[in-house]
Amino acid sequence: MDSLLLLEQALNGLTLGVMLFLMAAGLTLIFGVMGVINLAHGSLYMIGAFAGATVTARTGSFALGMLAGMAASALVALALELTLIRRLYARDHLDQVLATYALILIANESVKIVWGPQPIFLGTPEAFGGSVEIIPGVPYPAYRLAIIGTGLAAAAFLWWLIARTRLGMLIRAGTTHRAIVQALGVNIQALFALVFAIGGALAGLAGMMAGPLLAVQVGMGEQILILTFVVVVVGGLGSVRGAMAGAVLVGLVDTLSRAVLPVAVREVLPPSAADQVAANLGAVAVYLLMAVVLAIRPQGLVPRHA
Amino acid sequence: MREPAPPHVRRGWIAAQAGLAVLVAAPFVLTALDRAWLLPTLTRMLAYGLGAAALDVVLGYGGLVSFGHGAFLGTGAYVAGALIHHAGAATPLLRWPVEIDGSLDALIAFPAAALAAGALAFLIGAVSLRTRGVHFIMITLAFAQMVYFLVLAIPEYGGTDGLMLPARHRLFDLPLDGDQPLYWVALVLLVGFLTIAQRSMEARFGLALRGARQNERRMRALGYPVFRIRLVAFTISGAVAGLAGAVLANQAGFVSPDLLSWQRSGELIIMVILGGQGTLFGPVLGAFALLLLEEELSAVTEHWMLVLGPLLLACVLFFRRGLWGQVVRAPAHG
Secondary structure (H helix, E strand, O other): OHHHHHHHHHHHHHHHHHHHHHHHHHHHHHHHHHOOEEEHHHHHHHHHHHHHHHHHHHEEEEEEEHHHHHHHHHHHHHHHHOOHHHHHHOOHHHHHHHHHHHHHHHHHHHHHHHHHOEEEEEOOHHHHOOOEEEEEEEEEEHHHHHHHHHHHHHHHHHHHHHHHOHHHHHHHHHHHHHHHHHOOOOOOHHHHHHHHHHHHHHHHHHHHHHOOOEEOOOHHHHHHHHHHHHHHHOOOOOHHHHHHHEEEEHHHHHHHHHHHHHHHHHOOHHHHHHHHHHHOOOOOOOHHHHHHHHHHOOOOOOOOOO | EEEEEEEHHHHHHHHHHHHHHHHHHHHHHHHHOHHOOOOHHHHOOOOOOHHHHHHHHHHHHOOOOOOHHHHHHHHHHHHHHHHHHHHHHHHHHOOOOOOEOOOEEEHHHHHHHHHHHHHHHHHHHHHHHOHHHHHHHHHHHHHHHHHHHHOOOOHOOOOOOOEOOOOOEEEEOOEOOOOOOHHHHHHHHHHHHHHHHHHHHHHHHHHHHHHHHHOOOHHOOOOHHHHHHHHHHHHHHHHHHHHHHHHHHHHEEOOOHHOOHHHHHHHHHHHHHHHOOOOHHHHHHHHHHHHHHHHHHHHHHOOOOOHHHHHHHHHHHHHHHHHHHHHHHHOOOO
């Protein structure tokens, strides 16, 4: 495989990494601040994609769709926090897993009823429809570059929010000294609801951006949810920086192994079987990465209190 | 002097024996009532009951929320299925490092399924048990997904389409064809496991496992090898789930990656919680209840998940003892 192709695949990996970061950042913030494990985070991603695709189809504007997707996910997240999730803070992780698993079932079935079981179409926005020459003579889809740019902007915004604002200070204090923050008179309930909504908006953004690349369909949330788990385990649960490191690493490993393996497998197997073998073995690579990281650093690459 | 068992434990024994009597009578009663076609469904319930009871050892007694038991169930099913497939096609299952042929002998296939699932559980457990709580949940889920992709990668076994099995296994040269023989195999396996598990959970091993759930640090200080105890429990639990998978493969005459999916792992957890964790009999009851619910609801509406979801939510929020706790009127768990 030549180096130009490798560069292209690395950029593809970064695209996936950016989306994983948006998911992992929300998941890890929610866990860090509230101590809740939210399996339905993938459902928020799905809702963002469906709501965004619908608004884009109606208005013809991808930007409006993106806003709508983020807003829909944030609102659903907020509603969930206010009605259900806040009852789970005092419960053990098993109850949290079960309750949010139930939410997945409800969300998937509801989306199936509203939008039908078939995938719906979401095209790339016109402004980013073409390709850009990253190096002279090497075209690369502009939309993927836009995703990477948006993701980096979101990461920068998150950093600013957490490191430079009063809200961020409360979030940081909440992750380490929850009881003290509460004792100091901070409205911790409102803070929790806000963090949950932020996580939802990030998931909605990821879902909307993924729409034109992957299919917008029922079950899309669980595919990325499990990868997101790998990301937070690799990066270290509860740490946004860890989510960043884990997301980039997992995105790159997943994409590169899927790109490199077919070439290697075709040398030993007949082409009819090779694609099936390679596609699935490529998917295994990230889990091996996770096993290796766990064996060396069970707390993750960038643990919470580092 | 042994203290007399508390009333809910005695009620539990009575309920368990009553349940066994019903299950033993079921094939005869169903045949007499011309309802013998229900027997395969009951076999499936028994198999899932076995899987759920196996998960309960880890989840209920060990306090380790494994979201990956579908992988063990599916591995057992695929091992049993692959042995039949290769016996039918007269090709070796494995050429290297040792040549293994397919087999129709249940006395080979079922232990092989348990062994493979147990070995997998040992490997996954050895890595996952280094972590706690939420990490453990996510890691078992992720490893199960890895197994899912690994099985999909084997071209011989049909990928996402699954694998049709040309025959069933034979026990002592008698084929397990028809509905009754397999039902009895499933029932014997379930009763055998429940008996052994019930005893070992009251014995030193089970007490150590439960102690580690309540206070790991104290158990360590007392000199118990907590990691090793948990790994043994996890391995056995995985092996028994594999056994359940072997029954399922024979029952359906078909194996598909669906058996390995994360939804299957989730359903096993639901069975345990619905029935009552840490009771062994409860999860069996939970398996019966969930499959029955699934059967009845899916006949009424294709959107039965919209009923199951809220039901599960209500269970988690308000109904924490589980069905078994309700039956024996046990004091609330935890």
